[in-house]
Amino acid sequence: MRAAPPPPPLLSALVLALAAAAGAAELYCSLQLEGALWRGETGEFLFYAEERLCGSCRDKKDCKVVFSQEELRKRLTPLQYHVTQEKGTESAFEGEYTHHKAQGIYKCVVCGTPLFKSETKFDSNSGWPSFYDVISPDTITLTDDFSYGMHRIEISCSQCGAHLGHIFDDGPRPTGKRYCINSASLSFKPAEKNSAGEGSGSTRPAQTGKAEL
Secondary structure: OOEEOOOOHHHHHHHHHHHHHHOHHHHHHHOEEOOEEEEOOOOEEEOOOHHHHOOOOOOHHHOOOOOOHHHHHHHOOHHHHHHHHHOOOOOOOOOOOOOOOOOEEEEEOOOOOEEEEHHHEEOOOOOOOEEOOOOOHHHEEEEEEOHHHOOEEEEEEOOOOOEEEEEEOOOOOOOOOEEEEOHHHEEEEEOOOOOOOOOOOOOOOOOOOOOOO
16 A cells, blocks of 8 residues: 555545545545545545455446346345345354354355355354355455444455455464355355265364454
8 A cells, every 4th residue: 555646636625525425434435546546534545456446346237247136135035135235244143154064165145156165164253154265366356344433344246246244354374364254145055075975174273253244
Protein backbone atom coordinates (compact mmCIF):
# COMPACT_ATOMS: atom_id res chain seq x y z
CA MET A 1 0.00 0.00 0.00
CA ARG A 2 1.47 3.40 -0.96
CA ALA A 3 0.17 6.95 -1.03
CA ALA A 4 -0.03 8.97 -4.25
CA PRO A 5 0.03 12.76 -4.69
CA PRO A 6 -3.20 14.50 -3.67
CA PRO A 7 -5.79 14.94 -6.44
CA PRO A 8 -6.63 18.31 -8.00
CA PRO A 9 -8.90 20.58 -5.89
CA LEU A 10 -11.88 20.07 -8.19
CA LEU A 11 -11.52 16.31 -8.01
CA SER A 12 -11.13 16.49 -4.24
CA ALA A 13 -14.35 18.48 -3.96
CA LEU A 14 -16.17 15.98 -6.15
CA VAL A 15 -14.94 13.01 -4.13
CA LEU A 16 -15.81 14.63 -0.82
CA ALA A 17 -19.28 15.46 -2.11
CA LEU A 18 -19.75 11.84 -3.12
CA ALA A 19 -18.52 10.76 0.28
CA ALA A 20 -21.09 12.95 1.99
CA ALA A 21 -23.85 11.52 -0.18
CA ALA A 22 -22.88 7.85 -0.13
CA GLY A 23 -20.95 7.54 3.11
CA ALA A 24 -17.17 7.37 3.38
CA ALA A 25 -17.14 3.64 4.02
CA GLU A 26 -19.03 2.79 0.85
CA LEU A 27 -16.90 5.18 -1.16
CA TYR A 28 -13.76 3.74 0.40
CA CYS A 29 -14.82 0.31 -0.80
CA SER A 30 -15.90 1.04 -4.33
CA LEU A 31 -14.68 4.30 -5.90
CA GLN A 32 -11.71 3.72 -8.19
CA LEU A 33 -9.88 6.55 -9.91
CA GLU A 34 -7.14 5.63 -12.39
CA GLY A 35 -6.13 2.52 -10.50
CA ALA A 36 -6.18 4.15 -7.08
CA LEU A 37 -8.77 4.45 -4.34
CA TRP A 38 -9.75 7.78 -2.79
CA ARG A 39 -9.97 7.49 0.97
CA GLY A 40 -12.23 10.38 1.94
CA GLU A 41 -11.66 10.18 5.68
CA THR A 42 -7.89 10.80 5.36
CA GLY A 43 -7.79 12.75 2.11
CA GLU A 44 -5.37 10.57 0.19
CA PHE A 45 -5.15 8.06 -2.63
CA LEU A 46 -4.33 4.52 -1.62
CA PHE A 47 -3.29 1.74 -3.95
CA TYR A 48 -4.63 -1.71 -3.22
CA ALA A 49 -4.06 -5.16 -4.63
CA GLU A 50 -6.45 -5.74 -7.49
CA GLU A 51 -8.06 -8.76 -5.85
CA ARG A 52 -9.18 -6.60 -2.93
CA LEU A 53 -10.93 -4.06 -5.13
CA CYS A 54 -11.74 -5.63 -8.44
CA GLY A 55 -12.81 -9.15 -7.67
CA SER A 56 -14.20 -10.86 -10.72
CA CYS A 57 -17.72 -10.76 -9.30
CA ARG A 58 -18.28 -7.76 -7.02
CA ASP A 59 -21.61 -7.03 -8.70
CA LYS A 60 -23.89 -10.06 -9.11
CA LYS A 61 -25.11 -8.90 -12.52
CA ASP A 62 -21.51 -9.20 -13.76
CA CYS A 63 -21.00 -12.71 -12.38
CA LYS A 64 -20.18 -15.66 -14.60
CA VAL A 65 -23.17 -17.52 -13.17
CA VAL A 66 -26.37 -15.54 -12.67
CA PHE A 67 -29.58 -16.76 -11.04
CA SER A 68 -32.86 -14.91 -10.66
CA GLN A 69 -33.84 -14.02 -7.12
CA GLU A 70 -37.11 -15.86 -7.68
CA GLU A 71 -35.24 -19.07 -8.48
CA LEU A 72 -32.92 -18.69 -5.50
CA ARG A 73 -35.80 -18.12 -3.09
CA LYS A 74 -37.36 -21.37 -4.31
CA ARG A 75 -34.33 -23.64 -4.05
CA LEU A 76 -32.48 -22.14 -1.08
CA THR A 77 -33.64 -22.29 2.51
CA PRO A 78 -34.51 -18.92 4.11
CA LEU A 79 -31.20 -19.00 6.01
CA GLN A 80 -29.18 -19.90 2.92
CA TYR A 81 -30.81 -17.06 1.00
CA HIS A 82 -30.25 -14.57 3.83
CA VAL A 83 -26.58 -15.46 4.17
CA THR A 84 -25.62 -15.72 0.50
CA GLN A 85 -27.81 -12.99 -1.01
CA GLU A 86 -28.23 -10.54 1.88
CA LYS A 87 -24.79 -10.97 3.48
CA GLY A 88 -26.28 -12.40 6.63
CA THR A 89 -24.47 -14.38 9.33
CA GLU A 90 -25.74 -17.59 10.87
CA SER A 91 -25.70 -18.03 14.65
CA ALA A 92 -22.38 -19.19 16.10
CA PHE A 93 -21.99 -22.93 16.76
CA GLU A 94 -25.34 -23.72 15.09
CA GLY A 95 -24.20 -24.23 11.50
CA GLU A 96 -24.40 -27.68 9.92
CA TYR A 97 -20.68 -27.82 9.13
CA THR A 98 -19.20 -26.14 12.21
CA HIS A 99 -18.13 -29.47 13.74
CA HIS A 100 -18.25 -31.46 10.51
CA LYS A 101 -15.38 -33.97 10.32
CA ALA A 102 -16.12 -35.92 7.13
CA GLN A 103 -13.62 -35.85 4.28
CA GLY A 104 -14.58 -34.29 0.99
CA ILE A 105 -15.10 -30.99 -0.80
CA TYR A 106 -17.08 -27.96 0.39
CA LYS A 107 -18.84 -26.14 -2.46
CA CYS A 108 -20.77 -22.92 -2.94
CA VAL A 109 -24.38 -23.76 -2.10
CA VAL A 110 -25.64 -21.40 -4.82
CA CYS A 111 -23.62 -22.41 -7.88
CA GLY A 112 -21.69 -25.53 -6.84
CA THR A 113 -18.19 -24.09 -7.28
CA PRO A 114 -15.63 -26.15 -5.28
CA LEU A 115 -14.20 -23.88 -2.58
CA PHE A 116 -12.48 -25.78 0.24
CA LYS A 117 -11.03 -29.23 0.89
CA SER A 118 -11.75 -30.95 4.20
CA GLU A 119 -7.98 -31.32 4.66
CA THR A 120 -7.74 -27.56 5.21
CA LYS A 121 -10.60 -27.38 7.73
CA PHE A 122 -9.64 -26.82 11.37
CA ASP A 123 -11.33 -26.18 14.69
CA SER A 124 -10.99 -22.44 15.32
CA ASN A 125 -13.36 -22.34 18.31
CA SER A 126 -15.00 -19.34 16.62
CA GLY A 127 -18.40 -20.93 16.07
CA TRP A 128 -18.16 -21.14 12.27
CA PRO A 129 -16.46 -23.54 9.84
CA SER A 130 -12.86 -22.43 9.37
CA PHE A 131 -10.33 -23.28 6.68
CA TYR A 132 -6.71 -22.24 6.24
CA ASP A 133 -6.71 -22.34 2.44
CA VAL A 134 -8.96 -22.38 -0.63
CA ILE A 135 -8.87 -24.88 -3.46
CA SER A 136 -8.00 -22.04 -5.85
CA PRO A 137 -7.71 -18.25 -5.32
CA ASP A 138 -9.75 -17.83 -8.50
CA THR A 139 -12.85 -19.24 -6.81
CA ILE A 140 -13.28 -16.36 -4.36
CA THR A 141 -13.47 -12.58 -4.39
CA LEU A 142 -12.12 -10.49 -1.50
CA THR A 143 -13.73 -7.14 -0.74
CA ASP A 144 -13.30 -4.54 2.01
CA ASP A 145 -16.24 -4.66 4.43
CA PHE A 146 -16.86 -1.73 6.81
CA SER A 147 -20.16 -2.91 8.29
CA TYR A 148 -20.81 -2.78 12.04
CA GLY A 149 -18.15 -0.13 12.58
CA MET A 150 -15.20 -2.41 11.82
CA HIS A 151 -12.94 -3.25 8.90
CA ARG A 152 -13.02 -6.84 7.68
CA ILE A 153 -12.36 -8.61 4.40
CA GLU A 154 -15.47 -10.21 2.94
CA ILE A 155 -15.23 -13.47 1.01
CA SER A 156 -17.70 -14.12 -1.80
CA CYS A 157 -17.93 -16.71 -4.55
CA SER A 158 -16.21 -15.39 -7.67
CA GLN A 159 -18.63 -17.28 -9.92
CA CYS A 160 -22.04 -16.25 -8.58
CA GLY A 161 -21.27 -13.52 -6.01
CA ALA A 162 -22.71 -15.43 -3.03
CA HIS A 163 -21.56 -14.11 0.35
CA LEU A 164 -19.47 -16.76 2.12
CA GLY A 165 -17.92 -15.14 5.18
CA HIS A 166 -14.71 -13.27 6.06
CA ILE A 167 -10.97 -13.89 6.06
CA PHE A 168 -8.63 -13.18 8.99
CA ASP A 169 -4.86 -13.27 9.48
CA ASP A 170 -4.91 -15.49 12.57
CA GLY A 171 -5.04 -18.94 11.02
CA PRO A 172 -2.58 -21.82 11.38
CA ARG A 173 0.41 -22.60 9.23
CA PRO A 174 1.22 -22.86 6.42
CA THR A 175 -0.93 -19.92 5.23
CA GLY A 176 -1.65 -18.07 8.48
CA LYS A 177 -5.14 -17.38 7.09
CA ARG A 178 -8.52 -18.23 8.57
CA TYR A 179 -11.38 -18.40 6.09
CA CYS A 180 -14.36 -18.05 8.45
CA ILE A 181 -17.33 -19.37 6.47
CA ASN A 182 -21.06 -19.68 7.07
CA SER A 183 -22.31 -23.27 6.88
CA ALA A 184 -25.40 -21.93 5.11
CA SER A 185 -23.25 -20.83 2.18
CA LEU A 186 -21.81 -24.31 1.68
CA SER A 187 -22.79 -27.71 0.35
CA PHE A 188 -20.65 -30.80 0.89
CA LYS A 189 -19.52 -33.59 -1.44
CA PRO A 190 -18.11 -36.59 0.47
CA ALA A 191 -14.81 -38.02 -0.67
CA GLU A 192 -14.85 -41.33 -2.52
CA LYS A 193 -13.88 -44.16 -0.21
CA ASN A 194 -10.76 -46.21 -0.87
CA SER A 195 -10.41 -49.98 -0.62
CA ALA A 196 -10.13 -49.73 3.17
CA GLY A 197 -13.49 -47.98 3.31
CA GLU A 198 -12.02 -44.62 4.24
CA GLY A 199 -11.48 -41.35 2.45
CA SER A 200 -8.02 -39.93 1.93
CA GLY A 201 -6.75 -38.44 5.17
CA SER A 202 -4.30 -35.74 6.20
CA THR A 203 -2.87 -34.17 9.31
CA ARG A 204 -4.95 -31.27 10.63
CA PRO A 205 -3.49 -28.08 12.14
CA ALA A 206 -3.65 -27.32 15.84
CA GLN A 207 -6.83 -25.81 17.26
CA THR A 208 -6.90 -22.08 17.88
CA GLY A 209 -9.31 -19.71 19.57
CA LYS A 210 -10.49 -17.01 17.18
CA ALA A 211 -12.67 -13.96 16.84
CA GLU A 212 -16.14 -13.83 15.34
CA LEU A 213 -17.13 -14.07 11.68
